[in-house]
Amino acid sequence: LDKLESETNATWIRVMAPLELLYDSYERVTGTFELLAAVNQTLEMDAAAGQGKELLNGFGRRLQQSTALYALLLRLRQPWTTWVRxxxxxxxxxxxxxxxxxxxxxxxxxxxxxxxxxNRLSDEEANLKRQYAGNVAQGTAAFHMTLRNGAHLQGVPRSTLAAMAAAAQERNLTYGRGWTWAITPASTVPPRDGAPPTPEWGPWTVTFDPWVYNSMMAYCPDRRIRQILYQSYENRASQAPLDNVPVVERML
Known part of the structure; x- marks a missing residue:
């Protein structure tokens, strides 16, 4: 950037070509942080991504607020022959x-x-956007609803049932005879009490994993469950401690 700012010859090759190469490298780094934060929505990853963005924002601001670079671009754009060359x-x-x-x-x-x-308002806006996205991500990860009656899941794809059974096992839930009912007709005998969750016998924990949520909204036969899922999904991060209402009000 220092070399670009000291340039005196305002031509495409000497100004715009190195500028686009420089900014492309910058966006590759920032894009990596954004991708990692999007695919791994944890508090640790969100904190790491926030620290990385703070380091990179200084360079981005210096680049976009450079008066020397801006003057070069104006010189390159102003001549009437620009459209010819x-x-x-x-x-x-x-x-x-x-x-x-x-x-x-x-x-x-x-x-x-x-x-x-x-710059102060820009920093505040960036922090509010990061807080908003973080609240939504945490609200998404925090939701779970456990079902034990297979009649509510007739028609749901087996891959989705397997994912929900795995989510139940992650929460140390187990099968209990007499209060967990299988997907009917059952093709296997009931497991013993305290057995790990299975796709056929449950229990099943619904999360806001995109695959699970979309599959449940498309195939779950129980309208009440679909309504609960939809309303919970749309109202993420709208209550304390992950309330985005004051965040949005401040942004506006």
């Missing part, structure tokens, strides 16, 4: 970067007080 896609990329830097507040560089307020 560059393709339409190049002009689109150039306009994109000019708009991106203006959105990041580069035009406030001449007023330090306004720039400081802008």
């Amino acid at each position: 560059h393709s339409f896609s190049q002009l689109r990329a150039l306009d994109y970067w000019l708009a991106k830097m203006r959105k990041a507040g580069v035009h406030l560089a001449s007023c330090p007080a306004q720039m400081a307020d802008f």
Whole structure:
């Protein structure tokens, strides 16, 4: 970035080409953090992703608020011959970067007080977005509902039943004769009391794993259970301690 800011020749090869290469490398790193946080929704991963983003945000802000770089892009865009010397896609990329830097507040560089307020509000917005996403992720991971009557699961795919039985086993739930009923007609004999959960005999723990949730909403024959699942899913992170209502109000 230092080398790019010290450039004096405002041409596509000397400015835009290295800028796009630099930002592509930056986005590859930030994308990795976002992907890891999305596929592994745990408190530890969320904290690690937050620390990584804080380190990267400083570079992103410096890049997008660089007055030297912004001046180079303006010089590259302003001549009337620009449309002759560059393709339409190049002009689109150039306009994109000019708009991106203006959105990041580069035009406030001449007023330090306004720039400081802008950066403070940007940081607060980023923290609120991270808090919102974290509350939704934790609310999603926290939900579980255990079913013991197989009649409520007629028609649900066996792969989904197996996933729900595995979720029940993770919570140390067991089969109990007389209060856990199998998917009918049962093809196996009832297990002994205290046996681990099975896809056929249960118990079954429903979670908000996308595969399980979508399958239950599509195939579960019990309307009441589908209603509970739907309302619980839509109301995630709307109650303490994971209440997003004040977060949204502050963002607005």
